[in-house]
Amino acid sequence: QVQLVQSGAEVKKPGASMKVSCKASGYTFSDYFIHWVRQARGQGLQWMGWINTNSGGPKYAQNFQGRVTMTRDTSISTAYLELSGLTSDDTAVYYCARDDGADPDNAFDIWGQGTMVTVSS
Amino acid sequence: DIQMTQSPSSLSASVGDRVTITCRASQYIGKYLAWYQQKPGKVPKLLIDATSTLQSGVPSRFSGSGYATDFTLTINSLQPEDVATYYCQKYGDAPWTFGRGTKVELK
Numbered sequence: 499q500v501q502l503v504q505s506g507a508e509v510k511k512p513g514a515s516m517k518v519s520c521k522a523s524g525y526t527f528s529d530y531f532i533h534w535v536r537q538a539r540g541q542g543l544q545w546m547g548w549i550n551t552n553s554g555g556p557k558y559a560q561n562f563q564g565r566v567t568m569t570r571d572t573s574i575s576t577a578y579l580e581l582s583g584l585t586s587d588d589t590a591v592y593y594c595a596r597d598d599g600a601d602p603d604n605a606f607d608i609w610g611q612g613t614m615v616t617v618s619s
Numbered sequence: 620d621i622q623m624t625q626s627p628s629s630l631s632a633s634v635g636d637r638v639t640i641t642c643r644a645s646q647y648i649g650k651y652l653a654w655y656q657q658k659p660g661k662v663p664k665l666l667i668d669a670t671s672t673l674q675s676g677v678p679s680r681f682s683g684s685g686y687a688t689d690f691t692l693t694i695n696s697l698q699p700e701d702v703a704t705y706y707c708q709k710y711g712d713a714p715w716t717f718g719r720g721t722k723v724e725l726k
Contacts, residue, residue: 533715542718542719542720543655543663543706543708543717545714545716547713548713557713559713559714560714593662593663595663598665598668603651603712604668604710604711605708605710606655606663606708609663609664610662612662
C-alpha cells in the first residue's frame with residue numbers, strides 16, 4: 499500500500515542539527531512532491547517546505563530559510579529533512595506528507611507516522 | 620502571507636448533533652481549501668480538498684463548502700469516532716498555511 503515511513507525519534511542538544519528521513523513505498527517516488535510539516539506538543543501544524551522529488555529542487559518556508567535543507571535519494575525513494583541551529587523551540591513532531599498531484603499545488607493525501615525530535619541540554 | 624482563521628477553537632456537542640466549523644482566509648484563495656482530521660496521538664488525515672471533495676473512505680456525514688475567503692466544514696450527525704481536532708489548510712502556492720484547529724469533544 500502507499501505509505502511514508504519515517505525514521506525514529508531523536509534527542510538533540512541545543513545548537514546541534516537533526517536529520518529525519520521519509521521512505522516512500524507503494525507508488526513512484528519521483529512522481530509526487532514531498533512536503534514537511536511540524537507540530538509542537540499541543541500546537542497546530544506548521545508547513546516547512548517541499549522538495550521536488552524528481553529534480554531535487556526545494557522550496558522552503560521563510561521561517562526556516564537559512565537553516566533548513568531538504569534533499570532526496572531517488573535510488574531508495576527517500577526524502578530527508580535537515581534542520582540546523584536547533585533550539586528548544588524546535589522540539590516537535592516532524593511529518594513528511596505527499597502532495598496529492600504532479601505539481602506542488604495540492605493538499606496532502608499521505609502522511610508519514612511522524613518523528614519526535616526533542617531538543618534539550 | 621495569507622492567514623487562516625478557524626472558529627471556534629473548541630466545541631462540545633452531543634452524538635447526533637450537526638457541527639459546523641468555519642475557516643476564513645485573509646485573502647482570496649478560490650477553492651484551494653482542505654480539511655484534515657487529527658485524532659489524539661495520531662497523524663492528520665485528509666478529509667476534504669478543493670473545498671468540497673470528500674476523500675475516498677470518508678463518511679458522507681462530512682461535507683465542505685465555501686469559496687474565496689469563507690469556508691465551512693460540517694459534520695452531520697456527530698459520532699463518537701469524530702472526536703478530534705480539525706484543521707483547515709490553504710494550499711496551491713507557498714506558504715501552505717493551516718488554521719489553528721478546532722477541537723471537537725462530546726458533551
